[in-house]
Amino acid sequence: MSDTSIPALxxxxxxxxxxxxxxxxxxxIDQTLEFYNERVGPMNGARMVARAxxxxxxxxxxxxxxxxxVDEFKFVGGEVQKLVVVENTPDVHNMVVCTLCSCYPWAxxxxxxxxxxxxxxxxRSVREPRAVLAEFGVELDPDKEVRVWDSSAEVRYMVLPExxxxxxxxxxxxxxxxxxxxxxxxxxxCESSAVRQGL
Amino acid sequence: MxxxxxxxxxxxxxxxxxxxxxxxxxxxxxxxxxxxxxxxxSCGALQNTDQxxxxxxxxxxxxxxxxxxxxxxxxxxENLLVEARVVSSEELAERVVASGGDADALIAAxxxxxxxxxxxxxxxxxxxxxxAPPLHELGQRVQTAAAPSSGHTRLPAYAxxxxxxxxxxxxxxxxxxxxxxxxxxxxxxxxTVEFSGEELWGAGxxxxxxxxxxxxxxxxxxxxxxxxxxP
Numbered sequence: 001m002s003d004t005s006i007p008a009l010x011x012x013x014x015x016x017x018x019x020x021x022x023x024x025x026x027x028x029i030d031q032t033l034e035f036y037n038e039r040v041g042p043m044n045g046a047r048m049v050a051r052a053x054x055x056x057x058x059x060x061x062x063x064x065x066x067x068x069x070v071d072e073f074k075f076v077g078g079e080v081q082k083l084v085v086v087e088n089t090p091d092v093h094n095m096v097v098c099t100l101c102s103c104y105p106w107a108x109x110x111x112x113x114x115x116x117x118x119x120x121x122x123x124r125s126v127r128e129p130r131a132v133l134a135e136f137g138v139e140l141d142p143d144k145e146v147r148v149w150d151s152s153a154e155v156r157y158m159v160l161p162e163x164x165x166x167x168x169x170x171x172x173x174x175x176x177x178x179x180x181x182x183x184x185x186x187x188x189x190c191e192s193s194a195v196r197q198g199l
Numbered sequence: 200m201x202x203x204x205x206x207x208x209x210x211x212x213x214x215x216x217x218x219x220x221x222x223x224x225x226x227x228x229x230x231x232x233x234x235x236x237x238x239x240x241s242c243g244a245l246q247n248t249d250q251x252x253x254x255x256x257x258x259x260x261x262x263x264x265x266x267x268x269x270x271x272x273x274x275x276x277e278n279l280l281v282e283a284r285v286v287s288s289e290e291l292a293e294r295v296v297a298s299g300g301d302a303d304a305l306i307a308a309x310x311x312x313x314x315x316x317x318x319x320x321x322x323x324x325x326x327x328x329x330x331a332p333p334l335h336e337l338g339q340r341v342q343t344a345a346a347p348s349s350g351h352t353r354l355p356a357y358a359x360x361x362x363x364x365x366x367x368x369x370x371x372x373x374x375x376x377x378x379x380x381x382x383x384x385x386x387x388x389x390x391t392v393e394f395s396g397e398e399l400w401g402a403g404x405x406x407x408x409x410x411x412x413x414x415x416x417x418x419x420x421x422x423x424x425x426x427x428x429x430p
Contacts, residue, residue: 004226004266004267004269004270006266006270006300006301006304006305007228007232007266007267007269007270007273007274007307008226008228009295009298009299009300009304010273010277010291010295010300010306010307011228011229011231011232011235011269011273012228012231012298013291013294013295013298013300014235014273014276014277014280014286014291014294015228015231015235016294017286017290017291017294018235018238018280018286021285021286023238023241023242023285024234024235024238028234028237029227029230029231029234032224032230032231032233032234033224033227033230036223036224036230036233037222037223037224037230040223041223081324081325081326082326082369084367099205099206099207099208099355099357100204100205100206100207100252100353100355101204101252101255102268110223111223111224113217113221114216114218114221114225114267114268115215115216115217115218117268118212118215118216118268119206119209119212119264120212120213120214120215120216121215122206122207123206123207123208123209123210123212124212124215126207126208126357126399126410127207127208127210127357127399127400127404128405129405129408130405130408131405132215135214135215136215142406142407143407144407145407145408145409146405146407146408146409147393147408147409147410147411148408148409148410148411149411150207150355150410150411150412151413152353152354152355152412152413152414153353153369153372153375153389153413153414153415154248154324154325154326154372155369155389155391155413
């Protein structure tokens with residue numbers, strides 16, 4: 001649906017004008033590229049989820065005050081004005097969207113995936129979340145409530161997924177590896193055999 | 200504004216396309232646009248996040264759907280830089296053509312000659328001190344405003360004129376509706392309001408779904424218990 005050749009060319013034209021005017025440098029762009037492509041990702045959120053799975057006191061603190069829980073870690077680029085962590089349980093499944101733009105908890109999950117910012121996810125998640133979840137391969141019990149968090153202000157949301165069965169032998173570090181970005185957005189569940197892709 | 204950006208509940212967009220593997224930036228120009236938002240900040244063309252979101256909402260609606268996420272950001276950055284007279288549309292058009300671009304290609308930006316730089320924020324971030332108690336309390340039923348706004352707002356169209364229940368209080372934040380336009384911060388209490396699927400989408404709603412939105416105090420009034428549906 002999208003043709004990015006037009007904005008790509010125009011962005012390069014604007015970049016060259018701003019560089020000529022001394023307002024922008026190529027080095028700044030390289031730093032942005034390196035920082036967000038190589039150094040920031042959902043590992044921060046995954047570490048918080050893993051700790052919540054092994055440390056009941058931390059889990060309670062994180063659900064009561066997500067922002068405070070972030071502060072307990074010293075994440076690079078981890079500033080967040082207010083983070084709310086919502087917990088999946090046998091009775092409730094949570095998922096996160098921003099229908100008006102693409103608000104996303106950068107501090108804990110990095111920059112959002114492309115599909116999160118596309119019209120299909122933004123339009124459908126609030127109206128037919130179960131259909132969306134099924135498309136992502138998440139089939140829910142019909143009795144389970146689905147709670148959709150449409151991030152319409154500066155509060156950011158992250159899902160605490162359920163700890164999968166068969167992970168009793170894993171320590172915190174190993175558990176963080178099975179926490180996927182999509183599970184923390186709420187469009188996947190964690191599986192004991194999974195290995196998180198990327199950062 | 201009733202713009203194309205207000206996508207919640209719109210139908211017809213079809214399957215969600217997932218392309219793996221994903222990097223934050225698929226191409227260098229996307230990182231360039233991301234960086235240019237900081238340029239816009241440092242030269243005073245951009246003062247706050249609400250102003251930026253409104254600049255995105257003002258781009259060409261066809262480009263909004265077809266130019267991808269960073270294409271939308273480019274339109275917004277260009278709006279702001281042109282409105283602040285940091286660059287001109289003419290010099291940019293010349294540069295595009297000089298580098299082999301099509302002069303008739305769809306341009307996302309729609310700079311408004313009536314707009315220009317606005318005042319700086321009074322503090323960093325959007326939280327502000329609490330100066331008055333909240334009007335609503337936890338568990339209270341509230342009704343959202345029915346009238347659309349012609350400017351920036353964070354009340355999505357699908358949640359207008361609906362009844363919900365206050366599920367959380369978030370203290371006081373800058374009001375985007377005013378701040379985006381440089382019309383002052385007018386801080387207000389912010390609430391998480393929970394709506395039932397039926398309240399939002401009628402009898403055809405998926406059963407057992409609830410949608411939570413973070414809404415400002417001026418979007419809400421105490422619900423009339425006589426006529427409200429029970430979410």
